[in-house]
Amino acid sequence: MNYRSNLEKVLxxxxxxxxxxxxxxxxxxxxxxxxxxxxxxxxxxxxNITDNQTAVVRLSSLAGSVILLHMDMEPIMQITCRxxxxxGLQSDVLGAAALGVRNMLxxxxxxxxxxxxxxxxxxxxxxxxxxxxxxxxxxxxxxFQSGDRLLSxxxxxxxxxxxxxxxxxxxxxxxxxxxxxxxxxxxxQTQSVYKIDKFSEWMDDVRAQGLDTKxxxxxxxxxxxxxxxxxxxxxxxxxxxxxNSVYLRMKKASDPAKEGYAIAVETIHQLKKIxxxxxxxxxxxxxxxxxxxLVKDAGLHx
Amino acid sequence: xxxxxxKNFMDILRRIGSKPVFLVGCSECAxxxxxxxxxxxxAIKESLIKNKIxxxxxxxxxxxxxxxxxxxxxxxxxxxxxxxxKILVLACGNGIQTLNKLFPEKEIIAGTxxxxxxxxxxxxxxxxxxxxxxxxILDDFDGFCPVTRCxxxxxxxxxxxxxxxxxEINSEIECVWDCIYQVFKKKxxxxxxxxxxxxxxxxxxxxxxRRI
Numbered sequence: 339m340n341y342r343s344n345l346e347k348v349l350x351x352x353x354x355x356x357x358x359x360x361x362x363x364x365x366x367x368x369x370x371x372x373x374x375x376x377x378x379x380x381x382x383x384x385x386n387i388t389d390n391q392t393a394v395v396r397l398s399s400l401a402g403s404v405i406l407l408h409m410d411m412e413p414i415m416q417i418t419c420r421x422x423x424x425x426g427l428q429s430d431v432l433g434a435a436a437l438g439v440r441n442m443l444x445x446x447x448x449x450x451x452x453x454x455x456x457x458x459x460x461x462x463x464x465x466x467x468x469x470x471x472x473x474x475x476x477x478x479x480x481x482f483q484s485g486d487r488l489l490s491x492x493x494x495x496x497x498x499x500x501x502x503x504x505x506x507x508x509x510x511x512x513x514x515x516x517x518x519x520x521x522x523x524x525x526x527q528t529q530s531v532y533k534i535d536k537f538s539e540w541m542d543d544v545r546a547q548g549l550d551t552k553x554x555x556x557x558x559x560x561x562x563x564x565x566x567x568x569x570x571x572x573x574x575x576x577x578x579x580x581x582n583s584v585y586l587r588m589k590k591a592s593d594p595a596k597e598g599y600a601i602a603v604e605t606i607h608q609l610k611k612i613x614x615x616x617x618x619x620x621x622x623x624x625x626x627x628x629x630x631x632l633v634k635d636a637g638l639h640x
Numbered sequence: 641x642x643x644x645x646x647k648n649f650m651d652i653l654r655r656i657g658s659k660p661v662f663l664v665g666c667s668e669c670a671x672x673x674x675x676x677x678x679x680x681x682x683a684i685k686e687s688l689i690k691n692k693i694x695x696x697x698x699x700x701x702x703x704x705x706x707x708x709x710x711x712x713x714x715x716x717x718x719x720x721x722x723x724x725x726k727i728l729v730l731a732c733g734n735g736i737q738t739l740n741k742l743f744p745e746k747e748i749i750a751g752t753x754x755x756x757x758x759x760x761x762x763x764x765x766x767x768x769x770x771x772x773x774x775x776x777i778l779d780d781f782d783g784f785c786p787v788t789r790c791x792x793x794x795x796x797x798x799x800x801x802x803x804x805x806x807x808e809i810n811s812e813i814e815c816v817w818d819c820i821y822q823v824f825k826k827k828x829x830x831x832x833x834x835x836x837x838x839x840x841x842x843x844x845x846x847x848x849x850r851r852i
Contacts, residue, residue: 446792449801452809465794468837504800505800505801506815507818509825510798510830517836520836576800576803576808577808
């Protein structure tokens with residue numbers, strides 16, 4: 339079979355995959371990406387390059403993805419709807435595909451209020467679901483959003499989206515996942531999991547609708563490095579749900595980083611047992627160097 | 641209604657300088673917003689005089705955005721207007737520009753900031769309801785507008801930041817998608833929300849002129 343990307347190949351072959359996130363620098367130093375990439379190179383199947391995450395200006399996800407390609411690593415280019423209208427988005431999809439990017443993760447994007455330019459005008463011309471549909475149509479039908487035809491080459495990409503089992507209204511999140519699949523999502527990366535029972539409950543609903551057979555779901559893991567980080571995730575980061583039990587474990591620990599790491603390993607073991615989970619997506623914020631060990635200790639095969 | 645708020649008085653003062661000024665208010669939206677009705681025009685007049693700025697006259701137009709009616713009403717004030725090179729307008733951005741059209745030789749000073757199209761929920765409490773997108777889709781959402789009320793204008797459901805019915809960007813804002821979901825659930829028609837809304841046709845919002 340002709341796979342669009344290595345990520346598609348390993349998922350289709352039924353392997354339990356690992357993806358890891360690389361945040362580009364607030365500057366032009368490409369070595370910042372290369373250093374992180376070298377650390378993780380043998381620990382994951384593909385690597386997300388974030389698109390100005392939390393609305394903070396950074397080196398673009400397209401440029402970051404190409405830096406990875408030059409290192410023979412496979413990027414998942416994140417692409418958000420906050421900063422570009424449908425013209426800019428489609429143009430970057432064409433450019434990225436021409437440069438060899440084969441995985442794209444479509445997101446609506448964090449609101450500009452949370453970033454370092456809160457006075458910016460958010461674009462939000464389309465949302466993540468519409469973006470998925472637009473790229474799918476460019477790829478499969480050879481048409482742009484307007485109906486105009488692509489004339490020379492279609493973006494041959496594997497499409498992903500995000501899902502958050504911790505957002506409200508809880509029941510609607512599964513319907514929204516179905517919409518993303520209908521729109522074109524082939525893999526899903528979830529919000530970081532700390533509260534495993536709620537995640538399991540969400541997966542029960544996902545399986546009840548048969549969605550686990552239509553899309554590859556990768557569960558999110560973000561190891562907690564300190565009590566301060568735990569508090570930030572628990573009280574300030576929208577859409578995350580850190581339960582009190584985890585918060586207490588972190589507070590009581592004599593070595594919070596060690597405890598946070600242990601929690602991550604335990605969570606991965608639990609996630610592996612959930613039917614329908616096809617992989618783990620690791621976001622180690624300011625702690626990328628821990629990824630190789632985490633992958634090894636959690637028994638993740640790469 | 642067009643919701644406005646009066647600019648900071650010191651900023652207005654800086655714009656006016658020391659020359660005589662004519663004051664214009666509006667009988668409609670700016671009156672209800674308490675940013676440019678008779679009461680506010682007279683209060684500004686008093687403050688300007690206290691600051692030794694001559695006020696050559698004042699009027700509350702009915703309403704300021706009505707070009708022909710403005711012409712008619714302002715005829716009576718030709719003497720007062722001739723004594724001022726500046727006109728301070730306490731109306732919405734529309735009213736300010738209509739005055740600018742009528743007096744191209746004068747300096748028109750905007751006395752308000754125009755915020756949004758919204759409802760008067762209570763006295764001095766206003767609620768943004770419409771973005772003037774040019775193609776109404778309220779019928780698809782049982783009267784709730786996600787284009788206006790969702791800060792990301794999301795048309796296919798809530799983002800990951802909806803929490804307990806509130807929006808992630810400000811806990812005082814209701815998540816409009818939570819509202820939509822609850823109403824559709826009550827009416828037993830949640831399946832409607834699984835339909836994918838296509839991108840909006842923003843060209844409809846770009847009409848700059850229309851005649852019937």
